[in-house]
Amino acid sequence: MPTLAEQLQTALRQETAVAQRLYEVMAQEQSALQRMDSASIQALAQEKSRLLAALDQQLLARQKLVPNHQVEGAVDALINTFPAAIANPLQQAVDQLRELLFRCHNQNEINGRIISASRRSVERSLSLIRGHQPDAVLYTQNGGATRMGPNRRFASA
Template sequence: MPLSVDRLKTLLQDDIKDLTKLSEILNKERTALKERSNTAIQTLASEKSTCIKSIEYRAKEKAKMFVDAGYQIKKGEFEKAIAEIQDPSLQALWRKVNIGLRFCQDQNTINGKVVSHSLKRVNKLMDIVRGQHNKPNLYGSSGKENSFGGLNSIAKA
């Protein structure tokens, strides 16, 4: 069964709309994280989840379309199929969706780092409030900070 170019374009246009919306949500989320607005964070998390579910649903639809057209689900296979179609507007939509996905992924990574740093600050403050001794934090084999205070073992049996 041949690939329906018109249907694929419609799905990609819907992806672009949702990716634009997701980018706006991620910007608002970053602001809410900086301001520590819990209600806004919860609302935005719900909106983000809905938006991502829509994008994932369409990704499954596109994958089914490609498989039905005889293509395999392998890295680079869909890009190869898009290049073979020789439709400049389809190729432009495909590129725009991929750029939008990477941009949203980068924004989400930044927001994750903000959350991680906030969590570290809260944990340090809680240690101070609890009166716990500040143990030196060293980097472990995974590259993450670990508290190794009080450990003086030289070897394990």
């Protein structure tokens, strides 16, 4: 029967592996978003969902090993109960997992900004196509500038 420290080490290793794969998928997603490759985006979104579910399962498995897991710092408190020879590798594993999760969070924010910028661009294009460009400036016959307004169209067929 593995000790609590061994079980915790295994749980952290598995959780870190899933987080690493999630980060890789999110980096691929960034590239696909920049290329506007909808097929890749769709496939990566499905993989990301699968990995997030697996990460949740790994977290639950780890939490079962940690008394008072709902209290912040419970993992660190548990690790501090072990002798240094056991605690140090466990703490390194926790730190590595936290760093990976931080990187995933940052990558998610980057991807979110790309999606938001793409959405705004599409909305502006659609608005322009529909002739609803209230901020557009047109030039008059006299060479003066005038705002297009919501009811003026660039052209009509």
